[in-house]
Amino acid sequence: MKILHVEEHGVSLEEVHEVTRFHAKILHPKFSAISVILRYIFSWNVDVHSELMLYLTVKKQTLIPRLYLFPSNPGQILAVEEQESKFQGSKRIPITRPEQSLKLNSSFRLNIPCSTSIFPPRIHLIHRDTTPSFFKVVMEITGIEMELIGDDERTVWKEIVPTDEYITETHSTSAVLGAGGPAESSLTGPAEQQLRSVRTEFVKRVSGPVLNELLDGLLQHTVINQEEMESVKVIAERTEKARDIIDMVLRKGNESCSRMINLLGELDPCLCSLLQINSVGEPT
Known part of the structure; x- marks a missing residue:
């Protein structure tokens, strides 16, 4: 050589x-x-192909994603795999690579709307002699909506990981949430009362893709009309969109709230378990 x-x-x-x-x-x-x-x-002026590797660990009601970012290098991939093999319960989740090359020596931040913490705040894309740096995230168990943002505040990569990609039949939602302990009681009472009591948590936890599907379902079941759907669908900010949807349904009464709870149970069963809301019989 x-x-x-x-x-x-x-x-x-x-x-x-x-x-x-x-x-x-x-x-x-x-x-x-x-x-x-x-x-x-x-x-300092080189565009490089980059790798992103995502690993998840579930601990009781907490999800800990680790997202590695580094210039493409087979040796670094092996180094990450070796390090993650030492973490108990670590599971690799297949994700896409950035479609475009990234600027070497640039810094990037990770945005996950439902996260409790993300550390470090930024990672520099550089060649390293050691195991690549990673973002460590702490969040509740729910779907993961991620985006990587560059120095110029432009989004260079997006990914969505639904809960069923890391909670399997052998690692069920109830097992994850209960972790061997007694199950928490679910909410009871009229659908409107249930939905109103979880409004804050719903806004905090629901993912963008679920919101879009929920809108389509509410329109299909005539809970909302076309004009109402269009007025909400154009809202870019996730929490604002979630707030508008739940408030709109709450204003329509108990029957509409029942429809929304049932739809949410179909679209994101894990979120319903976290919110402890019960699916109810379809109103006649």
């Missing part, structure tokens, strides 16, 4: 003495000042 080496008057090939996971060692390297300068200049 040989390495292409940039010199003042051209390029040369150098013999490699030893190859490790992350380095190629040269026994008698030739120092070139211009190669150092060129590497410094170009490393």
Whole structure:
């Protein structure tokens, strides 16, 4: 194996003495000042293909996602897999890669609307000799709506992970939420009363994709009309959209609230379990 080496008057090939996971060692390297300068200049203006690897750990009622971000490198992928094998209950979730190349040495932040905390606030996209850095997120168990945002505040990547991708039949919602303890009692009473009592938590926890499907379902069941749906669907901010939907349904009375609870139970059973609201019989 040989390495292409940039010199003042051209390029040369150098013999490699030893190859490790992350380095190629040269026994008698030739120092070139211009190669150092060129590497410094170009490393700050290079677009690179990048990898994102998502791992999840579920602990009682808490979900802990870890999202790794690094320039594409098979060795780094192995390093992440090796590190995650040491975490009890860690499960890798398949996700997409960024469609576009990312700028090396740029920093990125992760946005997850329903998260309690995300650390660190930003990660720099750089080549590392160690295991890549990752965002550690703490959140309630629900669908995950993620977006990666660059220095210029533009979204460079989005992903949605529904609950059924990490809660399987052998790792059921009730088992996750109960964690061996006694089950919490569900809410009882009229549908309107149930929905009103969980309004704050609904706004906080419901995901954007569920809201859009919920709107379609409410329209199909004539709980809302076309004009009402269009007025809410254009709202970009998730919590504001959720607030408008639940308030709109609450104003329509108990029958409409029953429809919404049943629809929510079909679209996001995990969220209904967290909110402890009961599906009710279809109104006649």
